[in-house]
Amino acid sequence: MSGYVSTRGFRLTRSSWRSLGAGLDRYAGAVFILPAVIVILGFSIFPLLASLYVSLTRLQFAAGGVELKFVGFNNYAKLLVGIDHEHFLGLAGPLNPVSIVVLAAGYGLLGWLLYRYVRSASRTPGGLIGRLVVVLGAGVLLWLVVSTVMTSGRPGTVVVTLVYVGVDVSVQYLLGLGLALLVVQHLPGRRFFRVVFLLPMMITPVGVAYLFQMLTNTSIGPLYPLWVRLGLTDVSWVTNPWGARLAVMIGDVWQWTPFIFIILLAAIESLPHELVEAAVVDGANRWQIFWRVTFPLILPASSTVVLIRLIEGFKIVDLPNVLTNGGPGTATESLTLHAYTIWRALDIGGSAAVAYMLLIVVTFVGVSYVNLFRRRVTAMA
Amino acid sequence: MSRLLARALVLVVGVAVIAACSSGSPTSGGKQFSGVTVRVVTFTGPQIAEPLQRRAPDFEKISGAKVEVITVPFSDLYQKILTDFATKTNSYDAMVFDPQWMGDYVPPGYLEDLTDRVQNDSSLQWNDIAPFFRDFSATFKGKVYTIPLDGDFQMVYYRTDLLKKDGLQPPKTWDDYISIAQHFQGKDLNGDGKADYGSCLAMKRSAQSYWMYLSIASAYLQSQGTKQGAFFDTNNMQPLFNNPGALAALNVYKTLSKLGPPDQLNNDVGNSRGFFTSGRCALSLDWGDIGTLAIDKSQSTVADKVGAVILPGSKQVLDRSSGQLVDCNPTLCPYATDGVNHSPFAAFGGWSGAINKASAAKTKDAAFAFLSYMSAPAQSNVDVTIGKTGFNPYRSSQFNSLDNWTKAGMSTQAANDYLGAIKASLQSPNMVLDLRIPQTAYYQQTSLDTNLANFLAGQQTAEQTMAKITAEWNAKTDELGRSSQLDTYKASLSVTK
Numbered sequence A: 001m002s003g004y005v006s007t008r009g010f011r012l013t014r015s016s017w018r019s020l021g022a023g024l025d026r027y028a029g030a031v032f033i034l035p036a037v038i039v040i041l042g043f044s045i046f047p048l049l050a051s052l053y054v055s056l057t058r059l060q061f062a063a064g065g066v067e068l069k070f071v072g073f074n075n076y077a078k079l080l081v082g083i084d085h086e087h088f089l090g091l092a093g094p095l096n097p098v099s100i101v102v103l104a105a106g107y108g109l110l111g112w113l114l115y116r117y118v119r120s121a122s123r124t125p126g127g128l129i130g131r132l133v134v135v136l137g138a139g140v141l142l143w144l145v146v147s148t149v150m151t152s153g154r155p156g157t158v159v160v161t162l163v164y165v166g167v168d169v170s171v172q173y174l175l176g177l178g179l180a181l182l183v184v185q186h187l188p189g190r191r192f193f194r195v196v197f198l199l200p201m202m203i204t205p206v207g208v209a210y211l212f213q214m215l216t217n218t219s220i221g222p223l224y225p226l227w228v229r230l231g232l233t234d235v236s237w238v239t240n241p242w243g244a245r246l247a248v249m250i251g252d253v254w255q256w257t258p259f260i261f262i263i264l265l266a267a268i269e270s271l272p273h274e275l276v277e278a279a280v281v282d283g284a285n286r287w288q289i290f291w292r293v294t295f296p297l298i299l300p301a302s303s304t305v306v307l308i309r310l311i312e313g314f315k316i317v318d319l320p321n322v323l324t325n326g327g328p329g330t331a332t333e334s335l336t337l338h339a340y341t342i343w344r345a346l347d348i349g350g351s352a353a354v355a356y357m358l359l360i361v362v363t364f365v366g367v368s369y370v371n372l373f374r375r376r377v378t379a380m381a
Numbered sequence B: 001m002s003r004l005l006a007r008a009l010v011l012v013v014g015v016a017v018i019a020a021c022s023s024g025s026p027t028s029g030g031k032q033f034s035g036v037t038v039r040v041v042t043f044t045g046p047q048i049a050e051p052l053q054r055r056a057p058d059f060e061k062i063s064g065a066k067v068e069v070i071t072v073p074f075s076d077l078y079q080k081i082l083t084d085f086a087t088k089t090n091s092y093d094a095m096v097f098d099p100q101w102m103g104d105y106v107p108p109g110y111l112e113d114l115t116d117r118v119q120n121d122s123s124l125q126w127n128d129i130a131p132f133f134r135d136f137s138a139t140f141k142g143k144v145y146t147i148p149l150d151g152d153f154q155m156v157y158y159r160t161d162l163l164k165k166d167g168l169q170p171p172k173t174w175d176d177y178i179s180i181a182q183h184f185q186g187k188d189l190n191g192d193g194k195a196d197y198g199s200c201l202a203m204k205r206s207a208q209s210y211w212m213y214l215s216i217a218s219a220y221l222q223s224q225g226t227k228q229g230a231f232f233d234t235n236n237m238q239p240l241f242n243n244p245g246a247l248a249a250l251n252v253y254k255t256l257s258k259l260g261p262p263d264q265l266n267n268d269v270g271n272s273r274g275f276f277t278s279g280r281c282a283l284s285l286d287w288g289d290i291g292t293l294a295i296d297k298s299q300s301t302v303a304d305k306v307g308a309v310i311l312p313g314s315k316q317v318l319d320r321s322s323g324q325l326v327d328c329n330p331t332l333c334p335y336a337t338d339g340v341n342h343s344p345f346a347a348f349g350g351w352s353g354a355i356n357k358a359s360a361a362k363t364k365d366a367a368f369a370f371l372s373y374m375s376a377p378a379q380s381n382v383d384v385t386i387g388k389t390g391f392n393p394y395r396s397s398q399f400n401s402l403d404n405w406t407k408a409g410m411s412t413q414a415a416n417d418y419l420g421a422i423k424a425s426l427q428s429p430n431m432v433l434d435l436r437i438p439q440t441a442y443y444q445q446t447s448l449d450t451n452l453a454n455f456l457a458g459q460q461t462a463e464q465t466m467a468k469i470t471a472e473w474n475a476k477t478d479e480l481g482r483s484s485q486l487d488t489y490k491a492s493l494s495v496t497k
Helices: A002-054 A074-080 A097-119 A125-149 A157-184 A190-196 A205-215 A224-230 A241-269 A273-281 A286-314 A318-324 A335-344 A348-380 B002-024 B049-063 B074-086 B099-105 B115-120 B131-137 B160-165 B174-184 B210-221 B244-257 B269-277 B289-293 B361-375 B377-383 B396-400 B403-407 B412-427 B440-456 B462-480 B482-492
Strands: A057-062 A065-070 B037-043 B066-072 B094-097 B146-148 B155-159 B197-200 B281-286 B306-310 B316-319 B324-327 B352-355
Touching: A002 A348, A057 A348, A074 A348, A097 A125, A125 A157, A125 A348, A157 A190, A157 A241, A157 A286, A157 A335, A157 A348, A205 A241, A205 A318, A241 A286, A241 A318, A273 A286, A286 A348, A318 A335, A335 A348, A335 B074, A335 B440, B037 B049, B037 B074, B037 B361, B049 B066, B049 B361, B049 B377, B066 B074, B074 B094, B074 B099, B074 B440, B094 B361, B099 B146, B099 B352, B099 B440, B131 B146, B146 B361, B155 B160, B155 B412, B160 B306, B174 B197, B174 B244, B174 B281, B197 B269, B210 B244, B210 B316, B210 B440, B244 B316, B244 B324, B244 B440, B244 B462, B269 B281, B269 B289, B281 B289, B289 B306, B306 B412, B352 B361, B361 B377, B377 B396, B396 B412, B403 B412, B440 B462, B462 B482
Parallel strands: B037 B066, B037 B094, B197 B281
Antiparallel strands: A057 A065, B094 B352, B146 B352, B155 B281, B155 B306, B316 B324
16 A cells, blocks of 8 residues: 555656656756846846836935936937937038939939839848838938038037048058958068057057157147148147048047957968969959959958947947047037036936937947848858 | 855955955944044045145044045036035045135035034134134125135236346236236246247136136126125126126136147146246146145256236226226225226135034044044144145234245245235235135036137137126026025125115
8 A cells, every 4th residue: 555655656757857857858958048037137128117217217315315317208308309419419400402313312322222122023022121211211321411511510429430430440441451451461570560550549548649649739739830831730620520530530549449450360371272262263363353242252351340439439439539539629529428427517317318229329320231231241251 | 166166266255355354343442433434525636635645644643533535527527526426425524625615515505514623622712813814715695514634816927037138127017027027928937948928827727717717707797896706796686797898808818828838728726836836837827726836846947937916907997887897996996006906806715624514423532633634733834835725814923924935945034925925815805706605616617718708719718708607607696596596695795785
């Protein structure tokens, strides 16, 4: 009797043990992933949500501490239509013939791209919606840039940041590619230059900013003899809004070209020799070799490095902060610096709102770039 | 093998860290504050931080308390201190800051009430501190919260040699200032063959530049005594930034931006002081610092060539009832001299030391002892004569005795001139008090500063600038409560009705 019971009990235990084991196996994956999930939740999702909440509040002082008062979308309204919109979006001037032509060309191009997709055989409803969003977003940003930069208006921090990113990344890419192509040639001293070209990237951005502050100072800087020769001692880089922006952009290009250079150099050096040799045998000239062989093969690496620089570029802050404190006026202020300056006055909600707007712009540009350009390039290669 | 090596390394590092910590721990002495560490925060300087750092070891020898001076950039200081209080981190025991910020620090109860301490400390010689600094810089709503370490007035400096040579008088009005600046702009002023500048001002954004504009504007905006106020209408808290007086000041400001070094918009006070003491400018507008920097022969080429005068004034002032800019008359400008209204501006109010209420009792005592030591005449009467300290005179003994000044290298004439300009400002019944209401940092450091920078850069017209400052200030006032802000503003001017 007792033996029977105990056997049944044993059997039961064994089968339930087995099912328990199977259950554990089923959840093993989740359990192993759990630490990572917790870390991600704790360190990136939670701050993201917390700062979203902060962006909907206003900091107030109460006895013994501070409290966050919920104000809805006030902080966003302030940026987009309220008292801070000139600072954030800029001041649109009346459109002139040049800006109208540029706008028309830009919208024409966007319209044509959309039309081409609609007519293509591979269109999907999802793809169409995505492209509509991209065209709309790009249209708004284009209008913002043209109406504040190419008119008598004044660009806000969004536009200044877009200009920094656009100019910096394209110039950095062209220079980086040029330098990489130069260094792979069998020129004397190329090992030495390979190291020298990397140096700017090693310097802290604050150091770069001080360096350019001295270089652009026409009255006491180290380049003073040069400015005297050129008769430019009474000219200031940093008093003119575009001069100051140019100084910031030159600094950024100087610092980050090496990053693109080193990645492209690695990409070019790892290319198989046979392809180039075959092209030479087929009688291709140097330009054809570059354009038809080398360039397409380094496109995946190029698109990745451009994506990294795009995202990094939006976050520029140290250079304008140290070089000009965002001045003259707010001319060199990037979005991050904008968030920082209002955070300094303890408008933590407003600062979080600016940061969220930056997140939206970066995500829009990054996702559009990946979906429309990078995926195609990597698929091609 | 490598794991063994790694473990050995960890062990070595651990032992080293413990050893370093224990060697840094206090050894018992017999002194009053042995083993106490006081953490003092102030701005990067080098001015202000320099005397604190220099005298900390001496103070440790006397009292046994170790003083650590932590420095942060000026534009971050307000927010750093406030965040530290609000989050109850309390990593600072004492702070040497802008007394304007008391409006934000005192009401939540962050600062230690020092009223009894200053009265009971004989070595501090509290009553030797000029009444203005005791009553304004140190006191908030009747209680003492800070110990003044510095006295601040803005004034105008000029090169005595240049003005004398060309038969010019020091500026009495801002128009005079401009015409003198125009006269010298582009001439070689220090004999090095390079073209120099008429006037050097700090105009950089996020630095200390907006005070220079306020120094100009004061002359046009306040004419009926200190209690009239130069920032808001005391009836309805409307900002005084959109009127013909403010416009006149903006025009002066813009004109001066073109009568200086080409990079003037990117110069902070450090730059403009450097230009002046290297003999490259005929005029400058600054706190008391240039007077003492000029006699430091290691960096100055203009020792004994520097004169100082009270801030220039204006023959026309804003008539608040009509809103127009009108000529001075005895009713409108009761304190005018020769028809010129002077409104000396107590910009900033002078760096002052306060104590964190949340610190340990012993630490608070030590912090008070340190601030008192810094302010006591034995130390401060020397420090105010040294240019790089950033400390300017604020004690009666400093104004009344020339000995310290002549010992430091000033001629009697220069010392009289320098102290005379400060004294004239200090005694003026039409002195302009700096703003001291909740979120002063937003009103001045963020809104005013950004708009002035945009105006100088040509990004905004004068009209846009005035309208924008007014709109932003009004929005902030409404956000914080108009009537409570008005009450605090009136209290800061000692307006009782």
